[in-house]
Amino acid sequence: MSNAAEAPRQNRVIDLKAGAHMMVLDAGIFCIFHAAGQAPAGPAGLPGVRISRAPGTPPGIVAVSTFEEDGWIGGSNGAALVRVMRGPAAVLVTTYQEPDSLHAAPRLQVAQLAGPVTTAPSQSAVPESAPASPAAEKVETAAEQAVSKDISAHIQRRGDVTGGIGHWMGVPGSQGWIEGFSIAPENGVPVADIEYQAVLGKGWLSPWAEGGQYCGSRGMALPILGLRVRLKGESAKTLKIRLTASFTDGTRLGPVDGSEALEAESLAPLEAFLLEIVPENEALVEPEAPAKPAASRKRKSAAVS
Numbered sequence: 001m002s003n004a005a006e007a008p009r010q011n012r013v014i015d016l017k018a019g020a021h022m023m024v025l026d027a028g029i030f031c032i033f034h035a036a037g038q039a040p041a042g043p044a045g046l047p048g049v050r051i052s053r054a055p056g057t058p059p060g061i062v063a064v065s066t067f068e069e070d071g072w073i074g075g076s077n078g079a080a081l082v083r084v085m086r087g088p089a090a091v092l093v094t095t096y097q098e099p100d101s102l103h104a105a106p107r108l109q110v111a112q113l114a115g116p117v118t119t120a121p122s123q124s125a126v127p128e129s130a131p132a133s134p135a136a137e138k139v140e141t142a143a144e145q146a147v148s149k150d151i152s153a154h155i156q157r158r159g160d161v162t163g164g165i166g167h168w169m170g171v172p173g174s175q176g177w178i179e180g181f182s183i184a185p186e187n188g189v190p191v192a193d194i195e196y197q198a199v200l201g202k203g204w205l206s207p208w209a210e211g212g213q214y215c216g217s218r219g220m221a222l223p224i225l226g227l228r229v230r231l232k233g234e235s236a237k238t239l240k241i242r243l244t245a246s247f248t249d250g251t252r253l254g255p256v257d258g259s260e261a262l263e264a265e266s267l268a269p270l271e272a273f274l275l276e277i278v279p280e281n282e283a284l285v286e287p288e289a290p291a292k293p294a295a296s297r298k299r300k301s302a303a304v305s
Helices: 003-012 134-147
Strands: 017-023 028-036 049-055 062-067 079-084 089-097 108-114 153-155 157-164 177-185 194-201 226-231 239-247 253-254 270-279
Touching: 017 028, 049 062, 049 134, 062 089, 089 226, 134 253, 177 270, 226 270
Parallel strands: none
Antiparallel strands: 017 089, 028 079, 028 108, 049 089, 062 079, 153 157, 153 177, 194 226, 239 253, 239 270
């Protein structure tokens, strides 16, 4: 092939400024996130950072979950959850910048959310592999058939579940925690007018997710510890969020207006939440909880208002 024919292809290759770092972590669960005050990514999506399992680390030792499926956490707002089953073990942190960038590479911080974990933590007396009780399945199936699919969540032992605004997502008292969720209203509020965060640890929230985006983790058996939801745009002028939630330690909070993160004092995993969108001047009224699964009715739980 002639040099003239090769030139167009060569011109498509751009050498970026890149740096690679090995981060060694002890056993436990960590949140890796951007330090405050950094400039957002430009039109090309740079600068940015990718977090991945380090080469040579055996499968099953380290799991990385990010809000993007490929480990990308962007340049200023993303975060990664890293679970180290047996430490010390390493993750690979790769930074990317424009070739002519004069700025320093993105700066990261690490917060440990939990200590060493050898198996998926369980808040329930029911084994992880045990199926939901027939009574619970009947209640949930009937409810799912009757409501829209504004909300999707990944729930321990159940997988992906859909439900509607104004209906409980998850079942209070079920002891099955929520690992992540997305909200995309089908009616009444434009998807672009809602955004939300997940509580990842004490004082740590995920970046704001826009309507329809998944917020949380998948495949890591990591619960979220609460949530925060707010309206923006024209919807925020006439409507407000009303949130109620229950947690695996029996705590129940709400209804609140959603302006602050809803989380248990104990930081117990979130097991269910009720999202309502109501007129701005409507009073807060305690909602009724759905029927609990038969397996959990025998448990004694304390409600905290």
